[in-house]
Amino acid sequence: MAQIVFDLDGTLIDSAPDIRQVANTVLEAEGKGPVSLAQAISFLGSGTHVLVQQMRDTVGIPDSEQDRILKAFHTLYEGAFDLTEPYSGVRSALDTLATQGHGLGICTNKPMRPCRAVLKHLKLDVVFPVVLGGDSLPERKPHPAPLLATFDALGTGQRIYVGDSEVDAETAERAGIPFLLFTQGYRKTAVEDLPHTATFDDFSALPDLIADTLAAAS
Template identity: 45%
Template structure:
């Protein structure tokens, strides 16, 4: 089976580091820092949209987008001090790989930061295929990134694993079954997210995959 994973809010809880880096960029540009709970709701559509939402929340000049975005990217790409793996992620990825499933990553996180996070947590070994937020001209929830990832895997039934409304919409657009991890960054009730499977413990994903193959 081909299993494609989202990253932020699905495999790793990176919101604290994202919050720190975006606030450093905002303050560096002469703007005001934003609270963690607010920034957390801005995660999911990629770095440009994150910065755009932060500027809008501050009623700041949209022309500051490029400056703040670059500051965020420079400060965040190799910063993982506050980021953690969700429980049981590593062991489950090991089990899925050992069982012969083909794994890939499809995230709106910039590619440089994505590879930095994978290396930091020793996850690179699991993902020969990585599609980042700047790999293609279009990002999730467009179907193109997910389909691009699947095109690089062997022909087989597929499953997309994610945590957010963006991921659910991406799976629907690509006509791929969706498994929702409920402990990430979603804002919508789980039962309203068009997920074929819902789980709150990564060990449950093994049974979901077994039932899908």
């Protein structure tokens, strides 16, 4: 059996509409914005500190306001899940993998409080015994430490990481972990330019892809 760790935003869930709404609510209070959905997606991947920094830069809010704007963003972020949905096939694929006996975890740069809140709202929390957020350790992805810590908490078994982005690809490469790239998420780089073991564009294909990855490693 495998230990399979997933990224969250852009991999399991399409959360960009909610993140954009939080960003625009914060910006409106500053007399700025709004940002488009495409801009909001471009901010994602490296945690809320970078997200807010890029959001500020886009609308011309100075660096001196970073901490205040970040606090305002976090205040709204925990409850931002009404527009968020799992990608098609996610629930079925996770149920299949859990039934097959694989260990499932999440390693995300999303802070733990909004991470736990959205998982509970979508009733995905029961599938994942191990979840590490962007504030769980001093390091964040693409540093390999959070990913390796998630695997260590899951236990022994072949390790496989599933994600959607440049950050995920770099994290897996630095950790030396096979990486399955979901191509319908928030990736900005061409698939062929990202290091990966295999790709998929539909979660219905994931259980078989996991089986193929295990067979290739045996």
